[in-house]
Amino acid sequence: MNITSGTEEEVTMDEIGTITDFIQDEAGHGLYLYSAMETLGKSRDQSLQELIDGKAKYSSIFNYPTTSWADIGAIGWLVDGAAIVNQVALQRTSYGPYARAMVKICKEESFHQRQGFEIMMTLANGTKAQKQMAQEALNKIWWPALMMFGPSDKESVHSQKSMAWKIKRQSNDELRQEFVDMTVPQAELLGLTIPDPDLKFNKKTGHYDFGPINWDEFYAVIHGHGPCNKERLEARRKAQEEGEWVKEAALAHAKKQRNLNAA
């Protein structure tokens, strides 16, 4: 990983501290969502097994690599930014446990987004090489971030049912537009260029028009052919398999303690 921060030397302890917290939050978000699934009667182990077997869906964005410190910034700013737009709408979802998880997630994502933006700002105002690194990260993450909102409304298979059941409150395209409108001025402030020659403010609609999304790439990624799908699932499988003994040992220890207390 190419690690260069604002000091132009290496990432500081503060930055390592915040990134560790970021990771801890994200693990928590996974937990809230799996807990919500559990309330529907599916066990945690079953859900994780389906993930490892490639049966369960997960966000397309996780299949892209993170290769530089600037990527960490761009991901916090854009990926967590896109997630917030999605999740703010989902705070009003009709399924209670899911809605309550979203309220908590949104609060925490906001820290990630601002942290990411600050990383980008430090790099964008740094040396030429740092600014270049920030621009490359934006080039890389921009389109995958737009794809996070899912297929266009015309193509989305599940949207109609999800909208009818009020699980989903706003359409994919509406949310995507909201994200673009929110993010373009932020990129301008950073002095970075969004990699879309068709991006233009439309005075008539009051929104930014943007170029076509490469849906072939999106479908390839969600069907397992993104840059890191195999690596990501393999890491989950390995963690599950290699952690099995820890789970077993902790259970045995708890049982022993109970027996000691009972004796």
Next chain:
Amino acid sequence: MKKDNQWPLWEVFIRSKQGLNHKHVGSLHATDQQMAIKNARDVYARRNEGVSIWVVKSEHIHASSPDKNDCFFDPANDKVYRHPTFYNIPDQIDHM
């Protein structure tokens, strides 16, 4: 066959500040109560969300059935006299 190593499920309740009641915030898996409380702190109280945590094994929570709400809560419906506004008080008394 794979051994079932699923840790028990716990429900977490947090008192956000002194004087308020504990409120359900979510659930987690843990092998025993100490681990449940520590994990609850790390997952649900990372930003000063609480001053006290309760954990209860999910299997110990019993619930009324929402499908039977109509007949279950029925005894309260026809007893308007349980509400203070049911009683007439003369106008001369402004406040009671």
